[in-house]
Amino acid sequence: MAQKMDAFSAALMADKREIIFAPTVYKFDTFAAMAEEFKLNERDVVLTNEFIYTPFMKDLGLKCQYVFQEKFGAGEPSEEMIQVMYDAIPYDSYDRVIAVGGGAIMDLCKLLGCKRPDTVHNLYFKRFPVQHEKDVIAIPTTCGTGSECTNISVAIVKDEKDGVLTGGETKLGLVSDDIIPNKVCLIPDLIKTLPYKPFACSAIDALVHATESFLSPHRKTMTSELFSEKAMDVILKGFKLIDEKGQDARFEYLDEFVTASFYAGIAFLKAGCGPVHGMSFPLGGTYHVAHGESNYMLFGAILDYYDEKNPDGEIMRFKELVARILGCEAKDAIPTLNALLQRILPLRPLRDCGFTEADFKAFPLSVEANQQRLMTNAYYPFDLEAEEAIYRKCF
Ligand SMILES: NC(=O)c1ccc[n+]([C@@H]2O[C@H](COP(=O)([O-])OP(=O)(O)OC[C@H]3O[C@@H](n4cnc5c(N)ncnc54)[C@H](O)[C@@H]3O)[C@@H](O)[C@H]2O)c1
Ligand SMILES: [Fe+2]
Structure with missing residues (x-):
């Protein structure tokens, strides 16, 4: 059985790098220690969930802008959810993005670090370029996706076949080294509340x-x-x-x-x-x-x-x-x-x-x-x- 090869897969296979270790990596005991190290301030947008904010961040009294993912709808990122997020977080309101959550939040924050596209659909179907503009600090609160260090952002999108919408939906990974977070902070304490x-x-x-x-x-x-x-x-x-x-x-x-x-x-x-x-x-x-x-x-x-x-x-x-x-x-x-x-x-x-x-x-x-x-x-x-x-x- 021969596997047919598209140009993108062929390009990935032609990549000669032995390993891609892009972000600077930190380990902290607490969120507070991370906030102190990076001097979180009012030009930082922290995308998280309220149930993570309340036990780990609320009492710290930091000046950063907290935005809760649940405001955009539950579940994994979708075209609609990403658009609502873009509208809720004006591009000029922040200089740095802090992702504190599961893979969904990591993937959303990777997009916040990039130039805003004409449409989310075009971004995922590679008709709008991915361009890194603002630093992203990724802090996972699940122990699975590895998204804190990867060059992929996954979303549920309207499915296409040969450029035509099929009427269904699928998941698609947007892949670009431009969306690898700049820093990773591992804080095992944050996983304690995960059911x-x-x-x-x-x-x-x-x-x-x-x-x-x-x-x-x-x-x-x-x-x-x-x-x-x-x-x-x-x-x-x-x-x-x-x-x-x-x-x-x-x-x-x-x-x-x-x-x-x-x-x-x-x-x-x-x-x-x-x-x-x-x-x-x-x-x-x-x-x-x-x-x-x-x-x-x-x-x-x-x-x-x-x-x-x-x-x-x-x-x-x-x-x-x-x-x-x-x-x-x-x-x-x-x-x-x-x-x-x-x-x-x-x-x-x-x-x-x-x-x-x-x-x-x-x-x-x-x-x-x-x-x-x-x-x-x-x-x-x-x-x-x-x-x-x-x-x-x-x-
Ligand atoms: N970019 C990548 O490289 C990559 C790789 C794999 C998966 N993904 C994407 O990541 C997402 C899945 O990520 P996930 O498995 O981390 O799930 P998730 O982000 O959906 O989180 C799972 C659930 O746990 C909750 N949660 C997260 N941390 C918690 C905590 N500390 N305490 C209490 N509740 C908590 C979330 O709110 C959510 O309801 C999918 O959207 C998937 O497509 C991305
Ligand atoms: Fe996975």
């Missing part, structure tokens, strides 16, 4: 980043592999801890989880994510399943597909690594991993989120049209039939 389910979804997302980067056939490098391996090691040890001691055990391991998700972000910034993300994007776009969970729904089936098609390639090294951490034999690594994840978070089938019979054909077509950057990173190639078979297996 268990979004915590688990985001940690699984980070594990998927590390895995897809590790298995990325063309774009991974020795250095990206180092970050993938370390991220997998730390996250899987954390999952073992939770499996043995219960959900609250995560509180003693938050520093490790937030650091590992950052490592996984560094890994996939160079090596790229793959079909787990590519095939989950229409799921997030159509049925608004949370990013980490939509990846999780497909992850096990895609690993099984790889292992069935080419068990002795790079996936053997992945299985050996997982087996070492989980204490099983390499041949049992993927089922043992899937069983562990099932105990961390019970897996929902696709039918649970509204997936219909028509989607078995429509989703692969949307993936082929819009997710080539991710599908070309497959460890073993996909075609429409293979994609349909995965969706059917997860149904």
